[in-house]
Amino acid sequence: MAEARVSQDEFTCPVCLDLLKDPVAIPCGHSYCKSCITDCWDQEDQMRVYSCPQCRQTFSPRPALARNTMLAEVVEKLKKTKLSADCDAGAGDVQCDVCTGRKYKAVKSCLMICQKHEKLLEVFCRTDQICICVLCMDKHENHDIVSAAAQRTEKQVFKSIH
Numbered sequence: 001m002a003e004a005r006v007s008q009d010e011f012t013c014p015v016c017l018d019l020l021k022d023p024v025a026i027p028c029g030h031s032y033c034k035s036c037i038t039d040c041w042d043q044e045d046q047m048r049v050y051s052c053p054q055c056r057q058t059f060s061p062r063p064a065l066a067r068n069t070m071l072a073e074v075v076e077k078l079k080k081t082k083l084s085a086d087c088d089a090g091a092g093d094v095q096c097d098v099c100t101g102r103k104y105k106a107v108k109s110c111l112m113i114c115q116k117h118e119k120l121l122e123v124f125c126r127t128d129q130i131c132i133c134v135l136c137m138d139k140h141e142n143h144d145i146v147s148a149a150a151q152r153t154e155k156q157v158f159k160s161i162h
Helices: 034-043 069-086 133-140 148-161
Strands: 023-025 031-033 123-125 130-132 143-146
Touching: 023 034, 023 069, 123 133, 123 148, 130 133, 130 143, 143 148
Parallel strands: none
Antiparallel strands: 023 031, 123 130, 123 143
């Protein structure tokens, strides 16, 4: 039997955009984290008409929310397999400097954050040839500084010419 490939996106809550936590299905069939749909519906309490954030189907009275046990189990399995398969740093991967103990693969956000200030590396110091955050700029006073995006564009143009 062929193994079905599933995407993590299929188990993402449309409200918080994270993996479903304590998933519940509402009458139209859409699934949400219990806390997300509860928060949405709490805002609609005065009108006494509750709607699906995705398809806008309305419900009155407020539907009871029951945990979708099967979906919860699938999400838990997905979390476990995703953590072990995707996150461990392999031979050719950059290891995350923030992780302690088990070394995970660095993701884009890890590679673009200043280790000192935990801010995005949005500036490039041409003098020192490094990306820095805005809080590091005072240490690079009187240096040739440009936005990191401008430096990337310039580097790409240079590569395409040569």
